[in-house]
Amino acid sequence: MRYELFYWPSIQGRGEFVRLALEEAGAPYVDVARTKAGEKRMLALMDGDATRFPPFAPPFLKNGRQIIGQTANILLFLGARHGLAPRADAGRLWTHQLQLTLADLVAEVHDTHHPIAAGLYYEDQRPEAKHRAADFIAHRLPKFLGYFEGVLAANPRDSAHLVGGRTTYADLSLFQVVAGLEYAFPKAMKRVGRRHPHLMTLRKHVAARPRIAAYLASARRIPFNQEGIFRQYEELDR
Amino acid sequence: MRYELFYWPSIQGRGEFVRLALEEAGAPYVDVARTKAGEKRMLALMDGDATRFPPFAPPFLKNGRQIIGQTANILLFLGARHGLAPRADAGRLWTHQLQLTLADLVAEVHDTHHPIAAGLYYEDQRPEAKHRAADFIAHRLPKFLGYFEGVLAANPRDSAHLVGGRTTYADLSLFQVVAGLEYAFPKAMKRVGRRHPHLMTLRKHVAARPRIAAYLASARRIPFNQEGIFRQYEELDR
Numbered sequence: 463m464r465y466e467l468f469y470w471p472s473i474q475g476r477g478e479f480v481r482l483a484l485e486e487a488g489a490p491y492v493d494v495a496r497t498k499a500g501e502k503r504m505l506a507l508m509d510g511d512a513t514r515f516p517p518f519a520p521p522f523l524k525n526g527r528q529i530i531g532q533t534a535n536i537l538l539f540l541g542a543r544h545g546l547a548p549r550a551d552a553g554r555l556w557t558h559q560l561q562l563t564l565a566d567l568v569a570e571v572h573d574t575h576h577p578i579a580a581g582l583y584y585e586d587q588r589p590e591a592k593h594r595a596a597d598f599i600a601h602r603l604p605k606f607l608g609y610f611e612g613v614l615a616a617n618p619r620d621s622a623h624l625v626g627g628r629t630t631y632a633d634l635s636l637f638q639v640v641a642g643l644e645y646a647f648p649k650a651m652k653r654v655g656r657r658h659p660h661l662m663t664l665r666k667h668v669a670a671r672p673r674i675a676a677y678l679a680s681a682r683r684i685p686f687n688q689e690g691i692f693r694q695y696e697e698l699d700r
Numbered sequence: 701m702r703y704e705l706f707y708w709p710s711i712q713g714r715g716e717f718v719r720l721a722l723e724e725a726g727a728p729y730v731d732v733a734r735t736k737a738g739e740k741r742m743l744a745l746m747d748g749d750a751t752r753f754p755p756f757a758p759p760f761l762k763n764g765r766q767i768i769g770q771t772a773n774i775l776l777f778l779g780a781r782h783g784l785a786p787r788a789d790a791g792r793l794w795t796h797q798l799q800l801t802l803a804d805l806v807a808e809v810h811d812t813h814h815p816i817a818a819g820l821y822y823e824d825q826r827p828e829a830k831h832r833a834a835d836f837i838a839h840r841l842p843k844f845l846g847y848f849e850g851v852l853a854a855n856p857r858d859s860a861h862l863v864g865g866r867t868t869y870a871d872l873s874l875f876q877v878v879a880g881l882e883y884a885f886p887k888a889m890k891r892v893g894r895r896h897p898h899l900m901t902l903r904k905h906v907a908a909r910p911r912i913a914a915y916l917a918s919a920r921r922i923p924f925n926q927e928g929i930f931r932q933y934e935e936l937d938r
Contacts, residue, residue, distance in 0.1 A: 482735065488893045489744045510854065514854055514855075514856070515797075516847075516850070516851070517797070518801045518804075518844075518847050528790055530797065531797045532800040534772075534800060535796050535800055538793070552766055555768055555776070556753055557768070558773050558776070559753075559755070559768065559773045562770040562773055563756045563769075565809075566756075569807060577811075577828065578814050578815060578832050578834070579826065579832065579835035579839070580840075581835065581839055590815065590816065590828050590831075590877075591816070592827075593817070594815070594816050594817065597816060597817035597819065598818070601817070606756075609756050612748050612931065613754070616752055617752075618752070
């Protein structure tokens with residue numbers, strides 16, 4: 463049976479973390495909202511009349527009749543089913559903890575261009591975005607990247623992986639975050655990248671994994687763009 | 701063996717979601733940072749030299765040698781061990797999904813008073829806070845509360861619980877969020893509350909549970925205050 467992934471059809475956004483896990487797992491799936499009338503079906507499921515388990519927002523994954531929402535929760539589910547996380551309790555929780563910390567970082571990246579309201583245009587909150595992005599680059603970005611660099615450096619098994627010696631969904635997500643940050647803040651990341659060699663190694667290793675490389679080269683990978691979480695506004699970069 | 705909870709000693713904050721679960725479970729625990737030299741021990745663990753699994757931020761829970769960070773992750777762990785979530789996979793993930801949606805709401809509440817930078821004082825971002833809080837009250841608050849009201853209303857077992865017919869950690873967290881919103885936005889919540897009868901029932905039911913009632917009346921419950929996530933700034937309420 464094929465999974466059905468529901469996410470906005472024109473952006474990577476939070477759906478991309480799920481797409482990367484499905485691709486690495488070689489799991490058959492349909493990106494529903496990118497098919498004909500698919501977005502309508504997605505909105506109907508969010509309405510809540512069609513299911514007892516309505517998600518608050520995309521992405522969500524349908525596995526037969528089961529619906530699973532919240533990015534990190536979907537990855538918890540996929541990680542266990544497809545060997546993208548350790549089986550033992552402690553490693554499973556540690557992987558999830560890293561994913562949730564990445565989710566916090568992603569939310570902060572979003573708010574660099576939307577500090578006042580997600581429902582308003584960027585153009586309506588530009589001065590505030592400039593302040594928030596400056597603080598993000600000066601304080602939050604180094605704190606988060608330094609944290610993940612430290613986790614990689616401290617991994618006794620292999621500093622190219624966050625958890626043990628094998629690829630987990632947290633590695634895939636960290637790749638996506640680093641790639642997104644390079645798109646959004648090329649100047650800041652050029653400076654910061656140099657100080658985080660393990661992060662840069664992980665980024666390269668993940669991109670070179672055969673299924674991920676094939677995915678990145680395919681039409682299934684939506685390019686970064688100015689509608690997603692990672693946006694390139696030159697005035698927000700430093 | 702007693703759990704050790706590590707969280708900032710003077711606020712409810714995100715640690716409160718863990719405290720409520722520990723209290724409802726009747727699990728023995730020490731609130732470490734509220735003990736002598738405890739905060740120092742907390743900061744040392746975050747430094748990362750003392751553990752292979754350093755948390756990015758409090759709260760985190762120590763269970764013997766195991767360290768678990770990220771609020772929702774700690775609750776996933778406690779829920780399974782103490783019967784505060786369904787055992788079956790689907791119910792376990794649904795409960796976690798609701799918790800992660802509450803975590804998103806909590807992050808948005810925090811940003812109503814800190815829209816530009818968590819590291820700056822509220823007084824340094826007051827005009828921006830006013831804009832963000834107005835948008836939060838007009839759009840995000842009704843959307844989130846309407847979502848949880850709908851989940852309660854659609855629960856075929858019992859509309860006083862989010863999941864099935866028994867108390868889960870998601871119920872405890874929803875109680876905490878509603879109580880916090882009532883503290884932070886009394887005017888807005890007075891209006892909104894009327895339209896969400898199931899939320900108000902759940903709030904009362906949780907507060908009346910014997911162990912929770914005893915906890916709320918004890919010195920272990922830190923009162924809401926102006927340093928936490930839920931803060932009462934009159935100019936942000938409407």
